Amino acid sequence: MSSICQICLxxxxxxxxxxxxxxSGEMQELHICNSCAAKLHLDLPNNPPSIADILSMAxxxxxxxxxxxxxxxxxxxxxxxxxxxLHCPDCGISFEQFSKNNRFGCANDYEIFKDQxxxxxxxxxxxxxxxxxxxxxxxxxxxxxxxxxxxxKRLQDVIAEExxxxxxxxxxxxxxxxx
Numbered sequence: 001m002s003s004i005c006q007i008c009l010x011x012x013x014x015x016x017x018x019x020x021x022x023x024s025g026e027m028q029e030l031h032i033c034n035s036c037a038a039k040l041h042l043d044l045p046n047n048p049p050s051i052a053d054i055l056s057m058a059x060x061x062x063x064x065x066x067x068x069x070x071x072x073x074x075x076x077x078x079x080x081x082x083x084x085x086l087h088c089p090d091c092g093i094s095f096e097q098f099s100k101n102n103r104f105g106c107a108n109d110y111e112i113f114k115d116q117x118x119x120x121x122x123x124x125x126x127x128x129x130x131x132x133x134x135x136x137x138x139x140x141x142x143x144x145x146x147x148x149x150x151x152x153k154r155l156q157d158v159i160a161e162e163x164x165x166x167x168x169x170x171x172x173x174x175x176x177x178x179x
Contacts, residue, residue, distance in 0.1 A: 003123050005033035007040075007058045015044050016124075019051055026100045030054060088112045148177050 003013040013031030020027050030051045037044055040057045049057075087094050091105030095116050098104055110117065118128045155170045 003031040005036055006031050007036040007054075008033060011035060017044070017048060017051055017054070027102065086112065086116075144177060148174065151177070 003016065005011045005013045011033035014034050015032045015037060016029065017032070018027055018029045028051050032042075032054070036058070040054065040061060042049065042054065042057075088105060088109050089112075090108045093105035093109060095113050098109065098113065104110065104113075122128050151170055151174050155167055155174070158164075158167045158170060
């Protein structure tokens with residue numbers, strides 16, 4: 001599931017803006033759909049306004065159209081409050097601090113915040129696991145690697161059983177794989 005527009009709360013967001021507050025260092029994000037961007041006459045690719053300006057324009061637009069209920073969803077949810085209390089035992093960083101700075105404190109953070117990261121990836125990319133294309137020869141490479149591992153295991157077994165002629169044939173097969 002992709003991110004929902006934070007202006008209309010209906011359509012999938014197609015533009016994802018982020019900016020860092022120079023005074024506090026906090027990062028603010030806004031996800032907006034094409035129709036809201038067009039309605040607010042935004043030129044996002046060439047001249048994106050600040051998030052504050054976009055929110056002001058959306059609020060002004062909502063006042064012009066009373067039937068539209070603009071409820072901007074840029075606050076933390078109750079689940080986010082739980083995330084705040086979770087800290088890495090090694091470096092002490094919280095998920096809230098990561099969200100502000102987009103940097104972890106240590107490698108252990110990936111495991112500590114695994115659930116929150118999966119949720120974040122699901123919101124940003126619509127999936128928790130990469131489903132895109134791989135290298136053109138990835139299937140062939142994986143098959144060769146599996147074959148090599150199978151042959152190396154077989155070679156160890158044959159040597160342990162002192163069947164050296166068969167071991168020589170397997171060794172030759174491994175050399176062929178290397179070429």
